[in-house]
Amino acid sequence: MSVTFAQGFSAAGVEAGISATPGKKDVALVVNEGPLTAAAGVFTTNRFCAAPVQWSRKAVADGSLKAVILNSGGANACTGKAGYAQSVATAHEVAGLLGTEDGEVAVCSTGLIGELLPLDKVLDGAARAFAALEPTMAAGEDASHAIMTTDTKPKTVTRMGSNGFRVGGMVKGSGMIAPQLATMLCVITTDAVVSAGQLQAALGAAVDTSFNRIDVDGCMSTNDTVLLLASGASGIEPDPDEFNDLIANCCASLARQIIGDGEGASHDIRITVAGATSEDAALACGRAIAASNLLKCAISGNDPNWGRIVSSLGTVPADVAPYDPDEVTVDVNGVRICDGGKPGHDRSEVDMTPRQIDIDVDLHAGTSAATVWTDDLTHEYVHINADYES
């Protein structure tokens, strides 16, 4: 499935020896066979953005991409001019193979920050990925495996529009997931007949309510890239609203899968803040709760510790989210354990055995709501990030 579900796309995932893990596929190639080459991108806002981000941001600026090459095993971030030259050389290699311009090729990298890539291996991997290109489901799966790092499973999505156009996508991301474009690397493809402008509008809105609303560890990556490519191969013009909804739906699914595979996580935590004076106010409250290490530890210990929920909520300034602490209610998995800022039902009544923990906060100050997702904080998260050099 993945990026080859939509017509007009071929893909490959090959082993190029970049990753330190023997046998690990580490180069993916996604090629848009057309007839359209419309494209849109959203990138990290980190000021230390990686060389491939600097390159790809320029490459997609004209609304057109023929291909995306992605590697795991190295982020090529904080590598200066030499690193930028590597991204350019990689795009140049793929463009030569495809017979197109360098600027038609986006480059994505993920892995350790602060080291140059083994360029020979990357270029060799590009050539082998080109030779392996296929429009099959299996090739799409290979690509989704090749971009994994600490991910324990590939993350893909497919959706079909009511009049038959298709959307497919893949994402990698498990740690260094902050609420600003929390994704690492994502490629979504569609065979719908749409313009680059439509793609950018759909992607921007979709990212805002998906990748921008999940938080594994509050750490923003240097390499985050989300690309949306349209081949037009279906010949179908989608209803604009349906198209936007479908892209948002794909991003939401992929974001949810990132949370489900968060580093070391034993619980996925959905936090919905309702009764806010505005969506921004609800979002600020949700993010404050999602960022609490203390709460995330408590959840990993199956403790529905509402004191850690309200103490985080209490850090949001009153001008950002007006509410009266004495009116706030908190439900965990359907049990109201904080009622009007005071103890409600006993916390022992909450069933904490499900993987998904639902935290519902009502501020009783308005009619707006927002949902954010995070993971619990476990021994395994510390283990992964104390021992993995990423």
Place this chain on the structure above:
Amino acid sequence: MSVTFAQGFSAAGVEAGISATPGKKDVALVVNEGPLTAAAGVFTTNRFCAAPVQWSRKAVADGSLKAVILNSGGANACTGKAGYAQSVATAHEVAGLLGTEDGEVAVCSTGLIGELLPLDKVLDGAARAFAALEPTMAAGEDASHAIMTTDTKPKTVTRMGSNGFRVGGMVKGSGMIAPQLATMLCVITTDAVVSAGQLQAALGAAVDTSFNRIDVDGCMSTNDTVLLLASGASGIEPDPDEFNDLIANCCASLARQIIGDGEGASHDIRITVAGATSEDAALACGRAIAASNLLKCAISGNDPNWGRIVSSLGTVPADVAPYDPDEVTVDVNGVRICDGGKPGHDRSEVDMTPRQIDIDVDLHAGTSAATVWTDDLTHEYVHINADYES
């Protein structure tokens, strides 16, 4: 030592059965015997501030306190009107014992959020602490033990002015330590002859560069309280600048001790950001780095992962801290491992065996600097906070 180092103060620490730990002292009393009763306080800005904070903020508003009663074993936070009545009753009990007004007694509580205190035990503890009051060093030590929760050791400080006035203090705090008044409970005493206004000015400035610049887990407490009491018993009027410096020095020492006893910490991390356009810019950068779970995990694994330092630095908006990423240098324990935004010396050259890790960032954008402190993130932190109901 502790709060009885200054003349004119007596203290006690007794076991009242509030704490779940058998034999744990859990009620402390500090009494200002005068002749002055000048006092100042700084409190949490959390909107879910605890009942004792609500009470004590009012009690100290007139610049006068005769005594402070503190308990561990329960925070009396998010307990509504019933909780507030408990704080009032506690102050009333102590005031009766001392023959003073209720408003002369501050109340501090720490422990689990969201449960009422066992009031009978608190009042009984107050009576027994009153009976045990002594101006001795041992009594001061008892008080510093009685306020501990997850702290593994008492934290105290003593300083003497050049003309003989004295300052002593105690603090508790180990987790739920955020850069906004990261302390939980702190009482500092002095026998200098100073006004309440002088105390408030000295304390506000001291807190700003000490408790407001440490970060264990980014979580702001509902109960944070710092009180400064002056007895005037030495009869000595201090030089105002020296007095301010000494109070700042005491707060810095206590803050440093909190970091040294951070929950589960195996490394204390000093982060100094220099070359900034302003102190606020330097502080914003330092705090962004100190908040990174990924960096804190890397340090616990003895990995001087500078990629996680600069990726955190890169989240600070350019209008908050102007700098050019290509100019930034990062030294860890004296080794320049990031030079001009690119790799410098190999990270293997950094000796990570010391308890204290020094991270020195130079933005090369100006002449201002700021230092913040944090701890590494360890398995033990997760263990403490997954299993301890606080």
